[in-house]
Amino acid sequence: WIREFSHNNQEIMKLVDQVQFNPDQAIKWGISLLGNGAGNMMNITMSAVGSIVSGLAAFFVAFSFACYVLFQKETLQVQIRKVFFAFLPKEKADAFLKVCSLTYQTFANFLTGQCLEAVILGCMFVVILSILRMPYALLIGVLIAFTALIPIFGAFIGCAVGSFLIFMVNPKQAILFIIVFLVLQQIEGNLIYPHVVGESVGLPSIWVLAAVTIGGNLMGIIGMLVFIPLLSVFYTIFREFVYLHLKKKHIKQVTKTEIEEDTAEEMVNSEIPEVK
Structure with a gap:
């Protein structure tokens, strides 16, 4: 169409004839563009590799340190108690150790209950979606299990991603998936979560929402997980x-x-x- 349109159009032909094309200049421009792009790509690649290597090194160092702490936790506990009772009055040392024990119990109960609740919710989605023959049943179940670790808002993130994946295959099943999600979310919130997690944290719901909001703004997803038991300790x-x-x-x-x-x-x- 362009060839037929420009063949009888004298003005376009004159403009084409006036364009001066310099092959040497075009080659130089292409080489400079490729050189700059290759340099930028090399810098980005090296920085990404460096970040991955440093992250893996930090992970293995932290994992090794955590293993040493777990292997020698009884000895460390006795040593720490001796230090507190040696440099602090007995009442203050007892109060501080009581706070440490409360912190440990709160964090342990919260993380254990949250992980168990996420696994149960993910298994429920895998079974129900498999029965309804929806696509990506296992993938969506695992995704919702991981996002459910984020209190209050996490499961809805998994719902958004799962509904998008199903919508790409069958829009009608995406609507059915949202209905199934709302039903299972009500069952999980009213029956499973109170019995699995229960009152382990001991924090009213309004303060849970406040802890999630403040922790998310300060530290992201990690802040959401940490601030709930931390605020529970201060609340108690x-x-x-x-x-x-x-x-x-x-x-x-x-x-x-x-x-x-x-x-x-x-x-x-x-x-x-x-x-x-």
């Missing part, structure tokens, strides 16, 4: 501190059950008519 310590001061002032601690009972009693009394 502060709660004990408040209860201790209330006890010193001889103020009764009002529990949630007592508040609900008092509220129910007030509602019943308000419904009973006054007898004259």
Whole structure:
């Protein structure tokens, strides 16, 4: 079409004739472009290789150090306790070791429960998607299991990626996958998560959301995982501190059950008519 259009168009033919083409200049320009591109590509490649090598070296050093710590944890525990009791008063040393024990229990329970819950959720997706004969059932199940390690928002990331993969094959099945995800998410959030993770962290839901938001803004995904048990430790310590001061002032601690009972009693009394 271009050939036929330009054949009878005299203005275009004149413009083509006026263009001066210098082969030597074009070759020089191509060589310089290739040279700059090759140099940039070499720099990028070397920096990427250096980052990978340094990351692997740091991983193996950290893994070796962690293994040494685990092999000698009893000896290290005794040594650390001796140092604290040698340089700190007995009450402060006991309080500090109590905080360390609380931190260990909170982190261990949270990570163990979170990993177990993610594995259960991933297996549920693999089984259900395989029964419904959806594509990429195993891949999506593993993906959701990994993203479920991120509290609150993680599973929805896996849902977005999984629905996109299924949409590329069959758009109707992508809609069905979203419905299945919402159903399984409700089952996981109301039945599985409370029993598997339970009250191991001991943190109200609003503070879990705050910990996820702050940790994600500061440290990304690692911050989301770390800040929940960390905030739980501070929450537990502060709660004990408040209860201790209330006890010193001889103020009764009002529990949630007592508040609900008092509220129910007030509602019943308000419904009973006054007898004259």
